[in-house]
Amino acid sequence: xxxxxxxxxxxxxxxxxxxxxxxxxxxxxxxxxxxxxxxxxxxxxxxxxxxxxxxxxxxxxxxxxxxxxxxxxxxxxxxxxxxxxxxxxxxxxxxxxxxxxxxxxxxxxxxxxxxxxxxxxxxxxxxxxxxxxxxxxxxxxxxxxxxxxxxxxxxxxxxxxxxxxxxxxxxxxxxxxxxxxxxxxxxxxxxxxxxxxxxxxxxxxxxxxxxxxxxxxxxxxxxxxxxxxxxxxxxxxxxxxxxxxxxxxxxxxxxxxxxxxxxxxxxxxxxxxxxxxxxxxxxxxxxxxxxxxxxxxxxxxxxxxx
Numbered sequence: 001x002x003x004x005x006x007x008x009x010x011x012x013x014x015x016x017x018x019x020x021x022x023x024x025x026x027x028x029x030x031x032x033x034x035x036x037x038x039x040x041x042x043x044x045x046x047x048x049x050x051x052x053x054x055x056x057x058x059x060x061x062x063x064x065x066x067x068x069x070x071x072x073x074x075x076x077x078x079x080x081x082x083x084x085x086x087x088x089x090x091x092x093x094x095x096x097x098x099x100x101x102x103x104x105x106x107x108x109x110x111x112x113x114x115x116x117x118x119x120x121x122x123x124x125x126x127x128x129x130x131x132x133x134x135x136x137x138x139x140x141x142x143x144x145x146x147x148x149x150x151x152x153x154x155x156x157x158x159x160x161x162x163x164x165x166x167x168x169x170x171x172x173x174x175x176x177x178x179x180x181x182x183x184x185x186x187x188x189x190x191x192x193x194x195x196x197x198x199x200x201x202x203x204x205x206x207x208x209x210x211x212x213x214x215x216x217x218x219x220x221x222x223x224x225x226x227x228x229x230x231x232x233x234x235x236x237x238x239x240x241x242x243x244x245x246x247x248x249x250x251x252x253x254x255x256x257x258x259x260x261x262x263x264x265x266x267x268x269x270x271x272x273x274x275x276x277x278x279x280x281x282x283x284x285x286x287x288x289x290x291x292x293x294x295x296x297x298x299x300x301x302x303x304x305x306x
Contacts, residue, residue, distance in 0.1 A: 031062045034076045034085035036069035036141070037169040039194030040186070041274050042086040045108070048273035049084075052266045057258065068168065070142025077102060077248055084259070088142035088187060089242040090149075090220050092291050104288035105245040105256060105297050106263055109276040111187045112224050113146055113239045115204040116195055118176065123183055123204060126154045129162050135175065135184035138168040143187040146241065153212040169194050176201075189243065189276030191230040207237035242287070247294055256296025260285075264304065282306060 033050055036042035043064060050062035065082065067073055073085030074092065078101050088111050092098055117123045123132065136151070137143030144166065151157050165181055172184035173194050183204075186192060195201065203226055213221040224240035226233075245263070247256060263270070263280060270277035286293060286301050293301070 029057070029060045031057075031060060031084065032076075032082040033062065033064045034067050034073035034082040035064050036067055036073075036086065036188075037138075037194070038066050039173070039197075040069075040169050040192055041109075041111075041189040041276050042069060044193070044274040045270055045277050046084075046086065048270050048277075049262070052262050052269060053259070056262060068138040068140035071145055072140035074099075074102065074246065075140070077246055080248070083247060083251065085246050087244055087246055088146065089244055089288075089291070090217070091142055091145055092244070092246070093218065093220050098291045101249055102246050102291065103249045103251070103256075103294035103297075104291045105247050105259055105294060106280070106285040106301075107242050107244055107287050108263070108285070109189045109243050109279040110222075110224060110240040111142065111189055111243045112226060113143070113150070113185060113187045113206060113241075114192065114195060114226075115183060115185055115206055115238075116172075116176065116198070117183045117202050117204060119200045119202045121182065121202065125204065126150070126156065126206065126209060129156060129183060131162065132182035133163040133165060133180070135165045135167050135172040135181050137166065137185055137187070139166045141168070141187075142241075143185055146187055146239070147185045149213060149217055150206070150209055150239065153216055154209060173198055187241070189274065190226065191275070193274075196231055201231075201233070203231065203233060203236050203238075205236040206239050210239050213239060244288055244291060246291070249294065251294060251296070253294075253296035253299065256294040257300045260294075260297035260300040 033046040035046035046064040050064045053062040070087040070091045073087050076082035077085045136147045169186050175181040207223045210221055210223045222240050223237050226236050228235050267280045282301055
């Protein structure tokens with residue numbers, strides 16, 4: 001069974017190496033999947049993918065690694081500390097050409113930005129965050145990257161406007177529950193299990209900010225609904241951004257082909273791990289521009305194109 005490895009920071013990740021035997025026996029291949037918080041979508045889908053990889057690829061060990069999510073995951077890929085990483089598209093598309101060391105394996109689903117408050121909170125809009133203590137996501141996370149942009153266009157960046165706390169989802173859930181923070185942001189596919197399990201919550205509508213986000217940062221941002229079925233709460237609309245699985249550009253074509261194949265052929269297994277994976281299909285998977293598909297993944301999708 002695939003291992004779920006919890007490592008903190010690059011120094012710990014650097015200890016993960018290829019496993020081998022003495023006496024010239026060929027080394028087993030190691031595939032490290034950089035995910036995010038253990039109560040969010042990346043870890044759920046990444047853990048399921050690790051198990052599939054171990055089942056289907058001989059002499060291969062796969063690990064789902066807990067990280068700060070998108071920004072750190074991209075760094076791990078470029079520093080050869082992970083072979084696969086989940087990331088929001090806006091981390092990769094920031095007004096410059098994509099990093100040539102990175103290729104996309106597939107677009108997997110859209111991340112939706114959640115602004116979560118207690119049910120009895122007076123916070124009903126972004127403007128109501130003034131003077132509040134707010135978790136803006138862990139340092140190195142996609143949440144933090146998107147929220148920084150959002151607060152900038154909303155005019156909520158500057159001394160004394162609000163107190164920003166950089167903590168991960170798990171710590172944000174605990175802090176909101178005991179009143180240490182007034183609100184927290186988190187970007188993830190629906191539903192985010194940690195948010196779903198949080199009692200006495202409400203999600204704030206962020207859709208009015210999408211136009212300003214698109215004007216300043218590009219059309220990677222769109223409006224998506226958070227339906228009643230996600231959290232059994234009144235529906236709201238929010239900011240969404242595509243989510244990619246990325247790999248090193250130098251990854252062997254045959255491995256990228258097999259990884260792309262497993263994403264689609266074993267979609268049912270991934271969807272059992274988290275419903276966000278139900279959105280995987282050929283048409284959406286190839287929509288990764290301006291980040292190019294890895295040639296091996298592109299060859300697979302071409303072979304199964306409807």
